[in-house]
Amino acid sequence: MLIPLKKVVASSTYLDPFADFVPRQGEVEIRWDPLTLLTSRIVRIPPRKVPRFDYKDAISVSLAAKCPFCPENVARMTARLPSEIFGAERLEKDGVTIIPNLLTFDSYALVAILCPQHFVDLATLLEKGLVIKGIVALLDAFRMIRKRDKGARYFSINFNFMPMAGSSILHSHLQGVAGKYPTNYLRLMLARSRNFSKSKKKIFWETLIEEERKAGERYIGGIGRTHWYAPFAPRGNIDVGCVFGEAILFAIERDEWEDFGSGLANVLKYLDQENVSGFNLTIFSGSERDKTFRVNARLVARRFLPPVNAADSNYFDKLHMESMSLVAPEQVAADLRALWGR
Numbered sequence: 329m330l331i332p333l334k335k336v337v338a339s340s341t342y343l344d345p346f347a348d349f350v351p352r353q354g355e356v357e358i359r360w361d362p363l364t365l366l367t368s369r370i371v372r373i374p375p376r377k378v379p380r381f382d383y384k385d386a387i388s389v390s391l392a393a394k395c396p397f398c399p400e401n402v403a404r405m406t407a408r409l410p411s412e413i414f415g416a417e418r419l420e421k422d423g424v425t426i427i428p429n430l431l432t433f434d435s436y437a438l439v440a441i442l443c444p445q446h447f448v449d450l451a452t453l454l455e456k457g458l459v460i461k462g463i464v465a466l467l468d469a470f471r472m473i474r475k476r477d478k479g480a481r482y483f484s485i486n487f488n489f490m491p492m493a494g495s496s497i498l499h500s501h502l503q504g505v506a507g508k509y510p511t512n513y514l515r516l517m518l519a520r521s522r523n524f525s526k527s528k529k530k531i532f533w534e535t536l537i538e539e540e541r542k543a544g545e546r547y548i549g550g551i552g553r554t555h556w557y558a559p560f561a562p563r564g565n566i567d568v569g570c571v572f573g574e575a576i577l578f579a580i581e582r583d584e585w586e587d588f589g590s591g592l593a594n595v596l597k598y599l600d601q602e603n604v605s606g607f608n609l610t611i612f613s614g615s616e617r618d619k620t621f622r623v624n625a626r627l628v629a630r631r632f633l634p635p636v637n638a639a640d641s642n643y644f645d646k647l648h649m650e651s652m653s654l655v656a657p658e659q660v661a662a663d664l665r666a667l668w669g670r
Contacts, residue, residue, distance in 0.1 A: 329539055330528050330530065330535050330539070331362045331532070331535055331536060331539055332362065333359075333360075333362055333560050334359070334360040334362075335357050335358065335359040335360070336357070336358050337355055337356070337357055337358075338355070338356050338358060339353050339354060339355045339356075340353070340354050341353050341354075342354060354372070355372045356369050356370065356371050356372065357369065357370040357372065357656075359560055359561040360561060361559070361560065361561040362536070362560060362561075363517060363520045363521070363524070363532060363536075364513075364516045364517060364520055365520075366516075366561065366649065366650075366651075367561065367650060368561040368562055368563060368650065368651040368652065368653065369644070369650060369651070369652045369653070370562070370652075370653050370654075370655075370656055370657075371652060371653070371654050373654055375654075375655070375659075377602060377603055378603055378604075378631050378632075378633065378634065379603060379634060380603040380605065381490075381492070381603075381605040381606075381631070381632060383447065383449075383498075383605075386491060386498060387446070387447050387498065390446070390447075390497070390498040390499070391446065395446055395497065395498065395499050396497070397439075397441045397446075397497060397499035397501060398444070398446050398499060399444045402418075402425060402427070402441070406427045406428075406439075407427055407428040407429075407430055408427070408428070409426070409427065409428055413472060413473065413476050413477075414426075414469060414472050415472070419465065419468065419469055421461075421464070421465040421468060422461045422464070422465065423442075423443055423444070423461060424440050424441065424442055424443075424461050424462050424464075424465035425440070425441040426438055426439070426440050426441075426465055426466065426468075426469050427439050427441065429503060433503075433505050434505045434506060434507035434509075435477070435479075435480060435506065435507040435508065436473050436477075436480060436504070436505070436506040436507060437503070437504070437505055438466060438469055438503065438504040438505075438506075439501050439502070439503055439504075440462040440465050440466050440501055440502040440503075440504065441499065441500075441501050442458040442459070442461065442462045442500045442501060442502065443456065443458055443500065446498065446499050447498055447499070448500050449605075450489075450596050450599060450600045450605070451600060453489070453500065453596065454593050454596045454597065457589060458500065459487065459502070459589065459592060459609075460585055460586065460588070460589040460592075462501075462502040463485055463502065463585060463611070464582070464585060466485055466502060466504040467577060467578070469504065470483050470504060470506060470577065470578070471578065473506050474578070479508045480506045480507055480508065481507075481508060481615040481616070482506065482507060482508070482509065482510045482511075482514065482613070482615060483504070483505070483506045483576075483577055483613045484504070484505050484506075484511075484514070484610055484611060484612055484613060485502060485503075485504055485577070485610070485611040486502065486503045486504070486505065486608075486609065486610045486611075487502050487503070487607070487608065487609040487610075488503070488606075488608055489606050489607050489608075489609070489630075490605055490606035490607075490630070491606070492605065492606040492630045492631055492632045492639075492640070493606035493607055493608050493630040494608070494630075495606075513612075514612050517612065517621070518614060518618055518621055520532070521533070521614075521618070521620045521621045521622075522618075522620050524620070525620035531620055531622065532620070533571050533621070533622035533624065534622070536557075536571070537555045537557065537571055540557050541555075545658045545661065546558040546559070546560060546657050546658060546661045547661065548568070548661050548664045548665055548668055549591070549664075549665065549668040551587040551588075551590050551591050552583065552584055552586075552587030553572060553573035553584050553587065554570050554571070554572055554573075554584065554587045554588050554591055555570065555571045556568065556569070556570050556591050556594075556595075556664070556668075557569050557570075557571075557661065558657035558658070558660040558661040558664070559626070559657060560657060561651075562628075562651060562653040562655075562657050562660075563626065563628055563651040564608075564628035564629065564630070564640070564641070564645075564651055564652075564653060565628070565629050565631070565640060565653050565654055565655050566598075566599065566602070566604065566628065566629035566653075566655055566660055567626065567627070567628050567629075567653065567657065567660070568595050568626070568627045568628075568660065568664070569624060569625065569626050569627075570588060570591060570592075570624060570625040570627075571622055571623075571624045572584065572588070572622055572623040572624065572625075573622070574622065574623055575613075575614045575618055575619055575620075575621050575622060575623065576613050576614055576615065576616065576618075576623065577611070577613040577623055580623060588625070592627075594664065594667055594668055595627060595664065597667060598663060598664050598667050599629055601667075602629070603631075604629045604630075604631055605631060606629070606630040606631060607627055607628060607629050607630055608627070608628050608630060609625065609626070609627045610625065610626055611623065611624075611625045612624055612625070612626075
């Protein structure tokens with residue numbers, strides 16, 4: 329194998345209060361990401377399905393606060409685009425509205441309001457194909473930026489779905505970010521992809537999919553030129569990745585986005601089946617000069633943990649730069665393969 333997969337198991341002993349304090353051994357797998365070498369930890373505990381989140385209170389509170397993304401509020405409560413770049417103060421396409429983000433994450437920070445409806449659950453998001461509509465609309469805006477500003481080299485499409493995923497506005501929306509500098513994680517992926525190509529004379533992403541298909545443990549399935557897998561070193565509970573055939577977002581044709589949408593639909597069905605109400609999604613793109621990179625997406629499930637609705641990320645993630653998962657990627661892949669076949 330050109331891509332080594334490294335893991336170790338650490339353990340600790342404790343006296344179990346649920347079994348008359350007999351000695352028990354707890355275990356954690358520490359895994360190294362095969363590209364970035366960042367480590368993550370898979371805590372071995374019995375699987376437990378979290379109850380489905382009840383949105384009634386969240387919907388009531390968000391409506392009382394006057395949601396800026398609802399149709400009656402957009403004109404007076406949201407920012408407007410500079411028309412010299414975008415040709416209009418707001419962009420509309422296929423029911424999606426593009427506006428500026430009030431949070432300036434980069435030189436260009438956009439919001440794609442996916443639909444007029446204030447609240448949509450996973451099933452509605454899936455049924456109406458809203459994510460792909462939002463992606464296509466954002467790409468049109470990205471092309472306008474690219475035409476006017478050659479310094480904007482790095483583009484990403486992002487989605488915080490629901491409050492547990494960090495969304496401060498319940499109304500579903502994608503976020504598009506563009507600028508001169510890559511984020512830390514993208515910069516690391518780009519550098520490691522170049523190093524792999526230089527030393528192995530192969531593209532890391534193509535090799536990854538080839539070896540995962542052969543291994544059969546974490547590969548989920550392919551649709552068109554998109555390939556879905558459960559990453560060896562997950563970045564959260566239920567981490568699913570997708571690799572495209574191109575190096576930059578702008579080279580991906582509409583039919584490939586439809587293929588991505590079909591795979592995403594399977595993943596969202598799985599999340600719904602597992603009572604997962606939220607997720608983070610990012611689609612990473614290289615720049616024109618990054619020939620060794622491939623556009624890839626990562627989706628990580630997010631949920632509140634009962635009984636006090638605790639966040640599902642903690643000091644390990646925020647301060648140690650160490651992701652944790654209670655679900656093994658091999659299990660995620662096996663569950664999704666069963667759904668893929670149907």
